[in-house]
Amino acid sequence: MAAGLLYSIQRDRSLPRLRLAYYPGIEQLVDAGEYRQALDQFDVAIDLDFLRRVQIYQEIARIALQNDELDDHLRAWDNLIKLRAIDALTQVNLSSFGFRRGKPGDYRQTEELSRELRRQLPHQPGVNCNLGFVLLAQDRLDEAEQFFIQALQVNPYFGPARQGLAGVQKARALHE
Amino acid sequence: MNDRQDKPAVGPLLLGKSFVHPLFDYLLIGGGLSLLVAALVYWPAATASSGDAGNLTFDERFAWIPVLILLSNSAHFASSTVRLYSKPETFHTMPFLTMGFPLVCLLVTSLCIFYPGNLGAQLNSLYLTWSPYHYAAQAYGLAVMYSYRSGCVLSLANKRLLRWTSLLPFFFMCVGGEGVGLYWLLPDSWMANPRVDLLVMYLKKWVFPALIFGLPTILFAKVWVNERRPLPLISLLVLITNGLWFVTFNYLQAFTLATIFHGVQYLAIVLIFHVRDRKQRPENRHGTFYHVAWFYGLSLMLGYGLFHCLPWAYRLAGFGVVESMLLVAAAINLHHFIVDGYIWRLGKQDSNRTIVDSDQTPGSATSHPG
Incomplete structure (x- = not known):
């Protein structure tokens, strides 16, 4: 815990948030260009934080769009439709x-x-x-x-x- | 005429015996404050079509909740640990709980973080299923305790009815939804069966709400008839407010708000027990404020350390942010549930019993709850 406290200094000072408390950490991955790693983290979140799946898919849709990952973006919205969340x-x-x-020539999804x-x-x-x-x-x-x-x-x-x-x-x- | 003079007035009996002051006990321990907040949560929703408030999401309207989560939730989870280690004789009477169990928890948490998809998901479901049971058990404990303190000694049958009544919100949550209760324990194919789905919907919409709000009233009337004196209203309030959150709000909101007010309730009662424990000691040199500040301050710091810093330690070790934060939170919850099962026991030699017995209503019977 003490190591965690020292390690957290200057990294993420936000208090635990109601809205996806782990999101600042994922945002840092996206900012660092680690888009796939961020998406992997969201995949873990879908398994663990199942009560917040709607918010998670919304965030995936958003970061996918920022990174021009259309398939991921559509997949996230597709899941939101399945969850009847929109x-x-x-x-x-x-x-x-x-x-x-x-994308030109790719209209399957x-x-x-x-x-x-x-x-x-x-x-x-x-x-x-x-x-x-x-x-x-x-x-x-x-x-x-x-x-x-x-x-x-x-x-x-x-x-x-x-x-x-x-x-x-x-x-x-x-x-x- | 003498009979009439001997009969205690109904008003004080209904009010019950408070620990601090009726207003404090009813608002914080009884859950009255949560009813006020329930109205606050509902009011903007009701005006959604006409006012600006309607354009705000639940999260936006309650941007202040994270602060409350730190001050109430985090501190309350930590407070059971602070109570465990500050309560007299616990190292001697509970050596495994005080020294071995934290290490077991750390090991289980680490394993779950290592395998988040398999073990971690199970840990999370266990915590989410156990939470409403824990709240229900707390509501039962408080209802019995106030009843006992107020001189209304419940028969075994009434105590059983109170127990089942308090557990209704837990059963309600068990049939609730994905990953929790029956949906966690039984195969997906069973729960996806349209007949099961219809039954669950019927139970959630009609049966449980009717039971959750109806049975406490029946219990209240039954106790009054059987015991010839009423159950204090605070016992009834505790049961109803615990049910209210789960019936009124969706899963996520219920978990968030119920946890906050469970935390407020818990902190109030644990502080009362801690302060009385300390002030009963012959060597005590401090007043109430000192003991409250010491206990709450320590709980707040430990809560921040557990919920905020401990996940960072896992991140430092190379684990992902999601599993670190979520599974540490789940493990802290489970640790709290288990520790609670021990620190609130009312053994004959336990300091808890002295506190419950203190300033008890004169003339009440000598048997104890639990």
Whole structure:
């Protein structure tokens, strides 16, 4: 304990916090560029601090985003959805966000997330539309068109769906 | 007419015999303060739709809680250790608990930190499952103690009913959720069964809340009829406030807030026992304030050392921050639960009994709780 006291001086003066007391330590790892080590620590936290899993996944999503680790970011949000920890609007935004941040040519996880969201929110134009864009980006034009149309059936004035349909037409024209 | 004159007034009987002052005992030991804070926690939630407070998260609204955690939780966990070593004769009467057990705890903690995913997770679940039992046992002990001090000697049947009533919040938590109680001990596939899920939901939503708040009232009426005098209201309050936290709030909030007020309750009672112990000694030269400051100051420093510095020692040894902090906290909790089982015993030669007996209501019976 005495060694711990001496070692703690000048390192982390924060009192034990309600909100993830160990977070300052993980933050230091992230700041030092040890992103993977920080993520490993969060993995340990998920096992041990299971009552705070929502907060842990939120922190993972945040540090993953800071480090441009899109897959980790989406995985964290996917877990938050499974824990039913985010509301419908956040899910729609997330789906849209996930699509925009997608790495070129790698839409697998974004598509999975969009499909999962659509299962939960089948009548949200934004969710249908985002799934349409993910499919359009993979050149799966017929499937994409179907979801843009569904979005417009719910809201005929939904601009992104109209843009999506225009994108499908354009892609078809290019193919021909 | 004489009978009427001999009968004690109901008011003082209901109020019971306090250790310090009714206001102090009811607010801090009885848990009255926690009811006030419960209202404070609930009030912003109720105005969430209209006021700014609604935009704040639970953590933001209670940014002051970390300070309270240090002053109450950490100090209270350490206080059982301070009490263990400052109580007369403990080295002689409990040699393993005072000298061997801390080393065992250190060894178990180190092993768990070394294997956080396997052993560590089990230690954490054990601590989270044991916590509500510990709070329930404390509520029972306090309820019986106040009842006894106030001259209301409970029959064996009433004591059993009180025991089961006090344990209800523990049972409530056992059917509660992931990693705790039955969800920890039984296979996932059993608990994931839709019928079990439905039963658990029914128990949590209807059965346990009805029992947790209903049974103390029944007990109160039964004791009044059987013993011909009422249970002091502080005994009832202790039971209800302990249940309130677990029924009203979600797991995380319940654990946080119940621990804080359990700590306040514990510190108040342990200080009373310590001060009376010291002042009874013939060689005592100090007043109450000195003994309170000495005991609480030491508990606070030890609490800071255990919860804040000890994890750093593990980090110095190369372990991760998460397992160091969480598992040290779990181990300190478990150490506290076990030590508590010994230091509050009311043996015939124990100084605790002298304190419970002191300024007891005249005319009360001679049997003792526990």
